[in-house]
Every structure is written in structure tokens, then in C-alpha cells.
Amino acid sequence: MAEVLVYVDHVDGAVRKPTLELLTLARRIGDPVAVALGAGAANTAATLAEHGAVKVLTDEAAEYADYLVVPKVDALQAAVEAVSAAGSLAAVLVPSSAEAKEIAARLALRIGSGVITDAVDVEADDKGPVATQSVFAASYSTKTRVSKGTPVITVKPNSAPVEAAPAAGTVEALSVTFSAQATGTKVTGRTPRESTGRPELTEAAIVVSGGRGVNGSENFSIIEALADSLGAAVGASRAAVDAGWYPHTNQVGQTGKSVSPQLYIANGISGAIQHRAGMQTSKTIVAVNKDAEAPIFDLVDYGVVGDLFEVVPQLTEEIKTRKG
């Protein structure tokens, strides 16, 4: 059976959820071979094996943390060459994080392959994998194939379920020779993002967002309280972020994160195209807004026209009561 390379997104050996989703998709196409780089890479093996990785190629060189993007491209290229030499390579799947997309694009160019970014589904087909993309603020859905070389496809979080599918997960050292460009951009400092204890925005099953109607950073506490009652991530519209009420890392929309949770709750968000672009593929959409004419109500499965300062705390209380 052909093999599929899966680029592993991990933090010090802790595998992030989108990588496990990639393994689910990879198994539709062939045998998943994972590539884990940097400090803690070998520690990813057990989790990856549990979810279907037949092999885990690792390299813990310091270059992956010390320089931007290119060392990882070099490593992935080495993995492509190693797997191709030993058998047949059907595709390379990469999570759609900002960095991983850059890695995927440079890899594709180097190996003479087409690249597809931000797929929301990948299916096997006679002529190679077919990727589904959601475009123009999710108003269109396209089916795209790579017509030259080994398909390199980046996949958005929440595009597939995480499935247990135990496999060998044999760890092998990946031998990487760094290119002349590898050390071009030095990472001179790194400040890890402070953990809020909430799920990561793009990975969360439920997202609770606040917009202009929240009217002040201090009021975001009621959005956070609702999120915590549901175990959800907190999002914010561009208006709220531009006003300085909530960090840019939580922005949902065209210039922020694109989310696709099971449930999206928009509070005090009018639903401008900019915002819709980042949340329109959510499975169930709920909104609370004072303005009955707000465009967000065109998208909702359930909407409440009312003051969010009344409705949201009441909802939070009700959820807490019901959850006991």
C-alpha cells in the first residue's frame, strides 16, 4: 500500500489535535508515516501510533527551533525522498497552521508538486486524493486535485474526527542535511502564549464569541463565563479586537482565525462578511443581538433578539443548573 506523509504539529512532544485528524484522513489514502521534528519529537510516537501511524520519522536537531520554517522544509523534503525511494508516496498532509502552510508550499515547489491549502475534507480517488475547499467566505465549495507531482495538501482543524486505529508507530531517525537557506532567518526570542486553560480556538468543539455589542474589555467576563460553562473557546470579532477589548489571537474572521466548531455562539456580533468568512462553516450557529436586522441572523439555527447582558448571564446560569 502507498504511504502518506503526515507532518506532526506538536509542542514539546504533545501532539496537537489537528494532526490526529490528519491521520484519520491519511488512512483513507494509504499508510500514514508521521514526521515529527524538534525537541520532544520522539515523545509523539505513542499517541501517533494509537491513531494509525505505521512509522514515525523523527529528528530533534536544534535548528528547528532556532531558525524559521526552512529547516522543517529540508526535513520534510528528506522524508519525501526517503519514503519515495523505499516505496510509493501518495500524498503529504500538513495541518493548516500559518507556519505549516508555509512549510507545505515551499516543500511543494521544491519537489515539483502542486499544493492545496485549507482543505476541509480529503477523499481517495482513482486519480489521486481530492480535496474539498470552502472559498469566498464559505459561499462556495470547490473540489480540487493536484495534477503534478505528489499532492501536498494542508487541512483545516475540525475537518475529520479523531479515531483510534492502533498501528506499529515504529520510530526511525530521519537523516536531514540542512540547506544553505536553513539558517537565513534566526529566531532570537520566543515567548510562549499564556495558557488560558480554555481549548485552542481553531480546535474547539464549541466557540463563544463577543463583538461590538459587548462594549468594553471588562464586559468580556460574561462571554468567558458562558464559554467556561460549556468548556468552549472564546472568540472575538474584529471590531472588539480593534477596540482593544480582547487579544488579536482570539480574533475570528478573514484576518484572524477561521473556525469550524460544532457550535458557534455569536454575541453582539452583527455578522459582517469579514467575520462570516471565519465562522460560516460552523455546524450549528446561534446568535444573541439587540438588532433584529443584523445579518448574523441570516446564518443562525437559533437566534435571540435581545440585550446580551440579560440573555447571556441567564443562559450561563441555566447551563450551570442543568449540568448540576
Added chain:
Amino acid sequence: MSLRIVVTVKYVPDATGDRHFAEDLTVDRDDVDGLLSELDEYAVEQALQIADEADDAEITVLTVGPEDAKDALRKALSMGADKAIHVEDDDLHGTDAIGTSLVLAKAIEKAGYDLVISGMASTDGTMGVLPALVAERLGVPQVTLLSEVSVADGVVKGRRDGDTASEQLEASLPAVVSVTDQSGEARYPSFKGIMAAKKKPVQSWDLEDLEIEADEVGLDGSWTTVDSATERPARTAGTIVKDEGEGGKQLAEFLVGQKFI
């Protein structure tokens, strides 16, 4: 010596308009108004600020696209860029990201550069990978997705806010930089700027000027194929209630019904 800055910009269909696909599954650029991609305005702005700090700098804006794309160049010139290059060729129709990166890289090399500045992504394709591809092609450092950027003594420094960490980056020029919408509000063109832009030079190059063969670009040269594009069905109208004091409870009831609680 003068610091040569090339800013890559894209002319995109207005996102607030009704965007769709043409029969050949390329983006329909005829039936919808276009404009300079909003995210590229941040690149122009940072170029202007870097040029202000430098003793001597020249900003060239570069675009690849049909005739109308000149509007995007004009906007950037009116913000303060010095000159513009428009790469236009009928054979470019349907070019994918890999092909576009080839055209940009060849044009950037022909123009001469110390620093390339791009926006974080276009507002239509939204791939966000062109700066990385151009850096790969040029063989120079990629210093991308910066929320803060500065250039001094032949070194570019910046802050990249990633998913899990914020990183400080540093590279020697020449380099390719991309900036986010957090890098600083873009200026509005002044009346004087708009008038001055009309007199600034706009050079037109075609594929022959860049020594690119027609089959390396366009739909045929594309390494990806779009099989189909389907308009997403409108979401079915949901239930909308007016809060009469029980709105939160009603919403909770809905969430229970959907098994979220």
C-alpha cells in the same frame, strides 16, 4: 546606497460584492468590482515607514493581473510609493500560486531589490503562502507574518505572533517580509498623493520580458486542477425569538435539544 523596496500587491474582487466563479472555474473578475487587497495596504504602509527611516529608499509596487489591476497600483502610488510595475499577459489567466510565485520572483529580480514586502494573504485566494514561495524562489530569508517590523543596518527584525508562541525574528537583507493587519493602520491617500500618483511611472511587462514560457503559467501550467465549484446552499432559516425575559432559558432549551448540554 538606496534601499530598494518592492511591495507585491494584488487586485481582488470586492469581498462585500457577490463573488463567483467563471465557466472555466477561475475567479470571475469581470462581474464584480475590484480593488487593492486590503491586506496589501498594510504592506504598502510598512514600506513607507521603513523608507522614511532609511536615508535613501525607493518603493516599487508590483502586481500581476489583468488591465484593471492598474487600479491597485494607482492606489499604492497615491499612498506614497514611487513607481509601479504591472505584469500583464493573456497567458497568465488561471495561474496558480506556484506559477504566480515564479512570475513575481522573476519580476522582482528584474526590478532589483533589497527588501520585498507583502501582505499576509490575499482577501480572495487567502492561501497566505506566496511570500514563502517567493523567498524559496529567490533563495533569500523569509521573515513572514510580522506584526512589528523594522530595518536598520542591512538587517530586518520583527515579531511573529504564532499559534503557540510569539517569536522575535532577524535576517540579513535581501529578504522577503510579510506583514499582518496588526502591523499598523494603513494611511489614506491624501489629495496631493492622488494627484501626484497620476504622474508616477507605471511600467508594463509581459511574460517575454520576464523570460517565462507560456506553458509555465496559466491554467495549463497550473499544478492543481479545480474539478468543480458549487455554491453553498443558503443556510435554512433558523428560529428567531425576541427576548421577553426568558431568552437565555429558551436558548438553553435549544442547546439541550441539540445535545450540546
